[in-house]
Amino acid sequence: MRCLIANDKFKGSLTALEAASAIAAGLPAGYEVDLCPIADGGEGFTETMCAALSGRWVTADVSDALGRPIRARYAVTDAGVAVMEMAAASGLLHVHPDERSPLRASTFGTGEMLRHAARQRGVSRILIGLGGSATNDGGVGMASALGISPVNGRGRTLDPWPSAWGELAGFDATGLVAVPPIQVASDVTNPLLGPKGATAVFGAQKGASEAERRELERHLARLVEVTGAYATAKRPGAGAAGGLGFGLMHFLGAELRSGFELVAEALDLKRRIQEADFVITGEGSMDAQSLDGKGPVGVAQMATSLGRPAYAVGGRITGDVRSAGLFQACASLDESGLPLETLIRQATTLLTEATKRMMSQSPPPA
Numbered sequence: 001m002r003c004l005i006a007n008d009k010f011k012g013s014l015t016a017l018e019a020a021s022a023i024a025a026g027l028p029a030g031y032e033v034d035l036c037p038i039a040d041g042g043e044g045f046t047e048t049m050c051a052a053l054s055g056r057w058v059t060a061d062v063s064d065a066l067g068r069p070i071r072a073r074y075a076v077t078d079a080g081v082a083v084m085e086m087a088a089a090s091g092l093l094h095v096h097p098d099e100r101s102p103l104r105a106s107t108f109g110t111g112e113m114l115r116h117a118a119r120q121r122g123v124s125r126i127l128i129g130l131g132g133s134a135t136n137d138g139g140v141g142m143a144s145a146l147g148i149s150p151v152n153g154r155g156r157t158l159d160p161w162p163s164a165w166g167e168l169a170g171f172d173a174t175g176l177v178a179v180p181p182i183q184v185a186s187d188v189t190n191p192l193l194g195p196k197g198a199t200a201v202f203g204a205q206k207g208a209s210e211a212e213r214r215e216l217e218r219h220l221a222r223l224v225e226v227t228g229a230y231a232t233a234k235r236p237g238a239g240a241a242g243g244l245g246f247g248l249m250h251f252l253g254a255e256l257r258s259g260f261e262l263v264a265e266a267l268d269l270k271r272r273i274q275e276a277d278f279v280i281t282g283e284g285s286m287d288a289q290s291l292d293g294k295g296p297v298g299v300a301q302m303a304t305s306l307g308r309p310a311y312a313v314g315g316r317i318t319g320d321v322r323s324a325g326l327f328q329a330c331a332s333l334d335e336s337g338l339p340l341e342t343l344i345r346q347a348t349t350l351l352t353e354a355t356k357r358m359m360s361q362s363p364p365p366a
């Protein structure tokens with residue numbers, strides 16, 4: 001029996017590779033294993049792509065979402081592609097829960113990282129992953145760092161975070177820095193505005209109260225009005241990373257694709273599924289958001305279409321995912337009834353045990 005293990009990270013407890021190894025340890029003796037950690041555009045995207053494309057790491061001193069100095073890492077591949085994730089600079093991970101404040105947060109640091117990459121010798125293309133952001137600025141911070149500044153009616157430059165845009169009247173691009181073509185790997189397909197938009201769906205996890213979410217939505221709507229980019233705002237992925245998807249497409253003409261699809265291509269996932277008898281996927285939390293184009297669901301759909309049974313292991317797996325008809329069997333760490341803190345601390349052992357249990361209860365068809 002050959003098993004492909006293609007899971008994403010368990011955020012807060014295990015990287016994708018650590019989780020894949022813990023899952024492998026739970027398989028019956030004698031099974032062949034192909035470890036294939038995946039990512040979708042959020043944290044872990046660069047590491048996964050760098051491993052697949054063989055790149056070297058570069059560090060850049062930039063700003064985090066609140067403007068504090070941060071050292072961000074990205075990779076440059078042998079083929080001259082700079083591969084990065086916005087979360088390395090503007091991620092939620094770098095902002096303590098008490099400090100989260102998307103009205104004051106900006107993607108300026110992501111723009112600095114892009115500028116840094118554009119200046120690297122031999123870089124002819126940039127691939128940037130979106131997801132896990134602390135920001136909700138429509139990419140204005142990013143644009144600002146590249147010389148496209150938000151201005152008021154008198155031409156005065158405004159700060160690049162939403163609460164400063166009361167008088168936003170346009171953009172001054174006279175200082176625009178040259179950047180190579182950019183391809184975007186988006187973790188979600190949400191549009192910029194509305195009930196399925198960046199603020200409504202992801203604002204709360206960044207610390208925005210209901211009143212703040214209303215204000216953020218107003219600012220983003222104003223941004224669309226001022227730029228006239230109504231069609232871009234509606235495109236799938238425009239709402240990724242607090243609207244950075246919109247900003248990259250509108251200000252820099254970037255091409256946006258599903259992060260999972262890009263990763264799947266780089267990892268040669270289809271061939272590896274075909275070579276396996278069954279597939280195990282998973283991530284920290286498999287929930288309604290996962291059904292919206294996230295990696296593990298993508299793996300399961302691909303496996304099903306190739307006639308290979310898919311299994312899921314997660315920290316938690318909600319009922320809608322379990323009943324989506326995608327998995328032969330599911331096992332989650334929280335079925336043990338242990339508190340989250342213990343599930344996170346003992347994630348490796350528990351994941352191995354959950355896999356063992358799942359495989360003995362529902363073995364793959366011989």
Ligand SMILES: Nc1ncnc2c1ncn2[C@@H]1O[C@H](COP(=O)(O)OP(=O)(O)OP(=O)(O)O)[C@@H](O)[C@H]1O
Pocket residue numbers: 009010011012013014040042043131132187283284285286294314315316333334340343344345347
């Ligand atoms: N060992 C664990 N046991 C139980 N739950 C876990 C464990 N590790 C992570 N989680 C849950 O998963 C959540 C994180 O989900 P996940 O790892 O899928 O990342 P995510 O935020 O959905 O990332 P992405 O935006 O890339 O999908 C945590 O908040 C936690 O509730």
Ligand SMILES: O=C(O)[C@H](O)CO
Pocket residue numbers: 042130131132133134187188202239240241242
């Ligand atoms: O960063 C975010 O807002 C979410 O991960 C969706 O992209």
